[in-house]
Structures are given as C-alpha cells and as structure tokens.
Amino acid sequence: MEALGLFNYWVVVFLMMTGFYVVIAQGNLMKKIVGLNIFQVAVFVFYISMAKVKGGTAPILADGIEVYSNPLPHVLILTAIVVGVATTALGLALVVRIRKAYGTIEEDEIQSLEDDS
Amino acid sequence: MxxxxxxxxxxxxxxxxxxxxxxxxxxxxxxxxxxxxxxxxxxxxxxxxxxxxxxxxxxxxxxxxxxxxxxxxxxxxPATWRVCPLLVVTLTGAVLIYGTLDMPRYGDPSAPIHQHVAPHYIEKSAAEVGPPNIVTSVLASYRGYDTLGEVIVIFTAAAGVLVLLGRYRPKKRRVPSRKDQAVARKTTTRKAAARKASSP
Missing domain, CATH: 1.20.120.1200 (NADH-ubiquinone/plastoquinone oxidoreductase chain 6, subunit NuoJ)
Structure with a gap:
C-alpha cells in the first residue's frame, strides 16, 4: 500500500506529459489547445489529490463529522477552472482568426505561407 | 479504490x-x-x-x-513521427516522477499542506463567515481578492475574444424590400391554392 500512495501523482505526471507532447510535437493549432487543456486538468487532479485526507469527507460542516478534506486547494482549483476556460476561449478565438487570415490551422503550412510572402 | x-x-x-x-x-x-x-x-x-x-x-x-x-x-x-519532442517529454516526466518520491503519501493527514491555514478555516469559518460550506467561505471571504482577480482575468479574456472576432461577423442578410414581400405573399397564396386543389 505504501508504494501505491504515490500512484495518483505518477498518473498525473503521465497525463501532464501527454498534454505537453501534444503541445510541442503536433502542428495542428486546435490539437495544441486540447493538449494545453489536458495538461491543465492534470494539474487540477494533482491539487485535489493533495487535498484529500484519509477518512475525510467533503468540506461542508455537519454534525458528527470530525475529519474534513482540505478546502484550500479546492478553492484554488475552482478559480483555476474558470480562468482556464477563459484562456481556452481566447486561444480558440485566435485559431479562428488565424484560419481566416491563412486558410489553414496547420503550423507548418502557416510557416511556409509566411516564408513565401 | x-x-x-x-x-x-x-x-x-x-x-x-x-x-x-x-x-x-x-x-x-x-x-x-x-x-x-x-x-x-x-x-x-x-x-x-x-x-x-x-x-x-x-x-x-x-x-x-x-x-x-x-x-x-x-x-x-497525418503526423510525422518526431523523436526529439518524445525525448524532451520523457526526460521531463522522469524528473517530475523523481520529484514525487519525496511527497507525502495520498491521504496522509500529517502532510504539511494540512497543517498551515486549513485547520483554521475548518474550525473557525462557521463562526467567522457563516455558510456551512467551507469552500464558499474561503472563496468569498478569506480569499476574496483571488475571486476579484479571476473576474479581471475573465473580463480581459472576454474583451480579447470580442476584439478578435467582433469585426468579422458574417454579412447581414438583406432586408426584404416591399416588392420581395409581395412576391413572397403571391407564392404562398399560390401554394395554398394548389394545396386546396389537390385535397379532395
């Protein structure tokens, strides 16, 4: 059981690296934004994993409950989710504009169009 | 599990x-x-x-x-398979995994994260703020400035999206002139007449 205590963090690292790979290796701008979101959700899972206390319940005060999970990371991630959607929306708007200007959302095609002009 | x-x-x-x-x-x-x-x-x-x-x-x-x-x-x-990014990702991942080895185990109540301000929130928030949901108390009161900052970020993002997309609306549909409306009316009456004729 001792070794499995870090399993959450290992999966989080795997998810983060999957997102990171999509962002740096794949040329489609839409895919890159999805990759960024994968990375972001992985960080959220990391924070929420840290907040969990064994035997605890959701941090809502009730009679007869002694152990609560840590509410602070929940608050931070609540803020981060909303900010994340705002930045995603901005990124998607940029993708739409790039598509209007160049007719493609593939990075290398945009690069070659730039080199030609 | x-x-x-x-x-x-x-x-x-x-x-x-x-x-x-x-x-x-x-x-x-x-x-x-x-x-x-x-x-x-x-x-x-x-x-x-x-x-x-x-x-x-x-x-x-x-x-x-x-x-x-x-x-x-x-x-x-279709993608071209590239080795360099994969190498970077694997290296970064390995370093991060190495970093997790020092972390407190999942669910450990004695982890440093549970010793700082969290006990104060859990014990005092009912008396100091009120709502039974501690997350609400922290979000709206103890860390209210965070939420204010969040609103500023959302406002900035919304302004950015509007600036980027606002001018590029699809062209407005032409407002139908009186002549068009007359033509449309005539076709509908003709259709209605045809329908009447076809029904027994």
Missing part, C-alpha cells in the same frame, strides 16, 4: 486523444476526459470543483471547441 480505475481511464483517454487525427473525435474525447476528472473530484471529496469541472470545463469548453471546429476544419493532416 475507485480512483485508481478512474485515473487509469483518464490515462487511456489521454493517449487516445494524442493519437486521434479527427479533430471532432478529439474534442469529444476531451469532453470524456473532463467528465472523468469531475468524477475523480467527487471521489476525492472536492464536490464544488466537480460541479464546476462538469459544467464549465466539460460543458462550455466542449461547446466552444465544437463551435471553433465549425468555423475551421475537422481533419488534421
């Missing part, structure tokens, strides 16, 4: 996402990924975060992405 299953499911979905070339499938897989994360938050006691992830992360994000696909294209061109 269910969180192990959900975590593995998330990893599988993420891998499928990275390999998938059809962007519509990518977006839908991202929706699945996000909803699975929401389930995981419920298992790990973060119910408020789960609500927000399901509504905002999985809901609004997916809708925005599908809308973007409608304005761009749904097919990604």
């Amino acid at each position: 269910i969180h192990y299953v959900l975590l593995i499911f998330m990893a599988v979905v993420a891998l499928g996402l990275a390999r998938q070339r059809n962007l519509f499938a990518v977006v839908i897989l991202f929706g699945i990924y996000s909803f699975t994360a929401a389930l995981l938050y419920v298992v790990m006691d973060a119910v408020d975060v789960a609500f927000t992830e399901a509504a905002v992360g999985a809901g609004i994000s997916t809708v925005l992405m599908v809308a973007t696909l409608a304005l761009t294209s749904t097919e990604e061109k």
Whole structure:
C-alpha cells in the first residue's frame, strides 16, 4: 500500500506529459489547445489529490463529522477552472482568426505561407 | 479504490486523444476526459470543483471547441513521427516522477499542506463567515481578492475574444424590400391554392 500512495501523482505526471507532447510535437493549432487543456486538468487532479485526507469527507460542516478534506486547494482549483476556460476561449478565438487570415490551422503550412510572402 | 480505475481511464483517454487525427473525435474525447476528472473530484471529496469541472470545463469548453471546429476544419493532416519532442517529454516526466518520491503519501493527514491555514478555516469559518460550506467561505471571504482577480482575468479574456472576432461577423442578410414581400405573399397564396386543389 505504501508504494501505491504515490500512484495518483505518477498518473498525473503521465497525463501532464501527454498534454505537453501534444503541445510541442503536433502542428495542428486546435490539437495544441486540447493538449494545453489536458495538461491543465492534470494539474487540477494533482491539487485535489493533495487535498484529500484519509477518512475525510467533503468540506461542508455537519454534525458528527470530525475529519474534513482540505478546502484550500479546492478553492484554488475552482478559480483555476474558470480562468482556464477563459484562456481556452481566447486561444480558440485566435485559431479562428488565424484560419481566416491563412486558410489553414496547420503550423507548418502557416510557416511556409509566411516564408513565401 | 475507485480512483485508481478512474485515473487509469483518464490515462487511456489521454493517449487516445494524442493519437486521434479527427479533430471532432478529439474534442469529444476531451469532453470524456473532463467528465472523468469531475468524477475523480467527487471521489476525492472536492464536490464544488466537480460541479464546476462538469459544467464549465466539460460543458462550455466542449461547446466552444465544437463551435471553433465549425468555423475551421475537422481533419488534421497525418503526423510525422518526431523523436526529439518524445525525448524532451520523457526526460521531463522522469524528473517530475523523481520529484514525487519525496511527497507525502495520498491521504496522509500529517502532510504539511494540512497543517498551515486549513485547520483554521475548518474550525473557525462557521463562526467567522457563516455558510456551512467551507469552500464558499474561503472563496468569498478569506480569499476574496483571488475571486476579484479571476473576474479581471475573465473580463480581459472576454474583451480579447470580442476584439478578435467582433469585426468579422458574417454579412447581414438583406432586408426584404416591399416588392420581395409581395412576391413572397403571391407564392404562398399560390401554394395554398394548389394545396386546396389537390385535397379532395
């Protein structure tokens, strides 16, 4: 059981690296934004994993409950989710504009169009 | 134990996402990924975060992405396999895994994160702020400035989106002139007459 205590963090690292790979290796701008979101959700899972206390319940005060999970990371991630959607929306708007200007959302095609002009 | 299953499911979905070339499938897989994360938050006691992830992360994000696909294209061109990014990713991952070895184990109540301000919030928030939900108290009162900052970020993002897309609305439809309306009326009456004639 001792070794499995870090399993959450290992999966989080795997998810983060999957997102990171999509962002740096794949040329489609839409895919890159999805990759960024994968990375972001992985960080959220990391924070929420840290907040969990064994035997605890959701941090809502009730009679007869002694152990609560840590509410602070929940608050931070609540803020981060909303900010994340705002930045995603901005990124998607940029993708739409790039598509209007160049007719493609593939990075290398945009690069070659730039080199030609 | 269910969180192990959900975590593995998330990893599988993420891998499928990275390999998938059809962007519509990518977006839908991202929706699945996000909803699975929401389930995981419920298992790990973060119910408020789960609500927000399901509504905002999985809901609004997916809708925005599908809308973007409608304005761009749904097919990604076939990828060329590159070694360098894979190497960078593996190295970074290895370093991060090494970093986790020092971390407190999952659910450990004596972890440093649970010793700082959290006990104060849990013990005093009912008396100091009021609502039984501690997350609400912290969000709206103890860390109210964070929420203010969040509002500023959302405002900036909304302004950015409007600046980027606002001028490029599709052309307005021509307002039908009186002559067009007369023609339209005539066709409808003709259609009605035809319908009357065809019915017994």
